[in-house]
Amino acid sequence: MKLRRQLAAMAVSLLTTAVAAPGIAAACDERPGTIVPLYSYPASGTWSTLIEAKKRFPSVPVIAIVNPASGPGAAADPEYLTGISRLREAGVIPIGYxxxxxATRTPEAVRAEIDLYKLWYPKLQGMFLDEMSNVEGLEGYYRDLSQYSKKLGFKRTVANPGTATLRSFVGTVDTLIVYENSGLPESCSAASWQRRHDKDNFAVLGYNIGSLKESTVDSCTSKVGWVYFTHGGMPNPWDGLPPYLNKLLCYLK
Incomplete structure (x- = not known):
């Protein structure tokens, strides 16, 4: 209960300034960007590599998904505190996993983890909701979690159905990952109705991709607002960065 009272007080303070301050979502709509699943420990060289790439291409929006332990973990980790601060300083937008x-977890269980992220890692700027259902009728489940996150001051929410989803889920969060799979997607716009919505609503993540062509990035970013590709494979394609990371950011520039 004490944690809830602390967070409620923080939410009231944040909401009083929400109207005056432009949101990250609006700031990122102007150009295509990348969403990087940064599933490695901050002390590894991976975080520094991403930071240096962002500094090299400062105009490219970069979101980094931070994942201490398939969630916030059991306690705050000083390495993550430092790493998140470094990401922010470089202009990367860190969001918590x-x-x-x-939607089999109760909203209360998910909100409890969001609370811990806010308490332990207050410099995070958003939340990433993984394993999103695409079953009709569950839109409110995700809309409520997104709104709850924003009341705590998290400015951006991303959710991952990992495949083409229902049109009714657009707007439940800021961005939907409509492709997470091995190889390049046949079409970065799997459903024709997607083209009637702002590209910022959609992202694609591909792995097992050995090399990257500018034409691939151009084709995708004509349909979706966020793309990320890597050479990594299963069981964890997201524990490193692709050797062509700088090339990807250059193509997005």
Missing amino acids: VTTSY
């Missing part, structure tokens, strides 16, 4: 287990 939680899983919804396709």
Whole structure:
């Protein structure tokens, strides 16, 4: 209960300035960007590599998904505190990972992890809702979690159905990952109705991609607002960065 009271007080303070301050979502709509699943420990060289790439291409929006332990973990980690601060200083937008287990987790359980992220890692700027259901009728589950996150001051929410989803889920969060799979997507706009919505609503993540062509990035970013590709493969394609990271950011510039 004490944690809830602390967060409620923080939410009231943040809401009083929300109207005057432009949101990250609006700032990122102007150009295509990349969403990087940064599933490595901050002390590894991976975080520094991403930071240097962002500094090299400062105009490219970069979101980094921070994932201490498939969630916030059991306690605040000083390495993550430092790493998140470094990401912010470089202009990267760090967001915290939680899983919804396709809406089988109770909203209370997910909110409890969001609370911990806010308490332990206050410099995070958003939340990532993994394993998003695409079953009709569950839109409110995700809309409520997104709104809850924003009341705590998290400015951006991203959710991951990992595949083409229902049109009714557009707007439940800021961005939907409509492709997470091995190889390049046949089309970065799997459903024709997607083209009637702002590209910022959609992202694609591809792995097992050995090399990257500018034409691939151009084709995708004509349909979606966020792309990320890597050479990594299963069981964890997201524990490193692709050797062509700088090339990707250059193509997005």
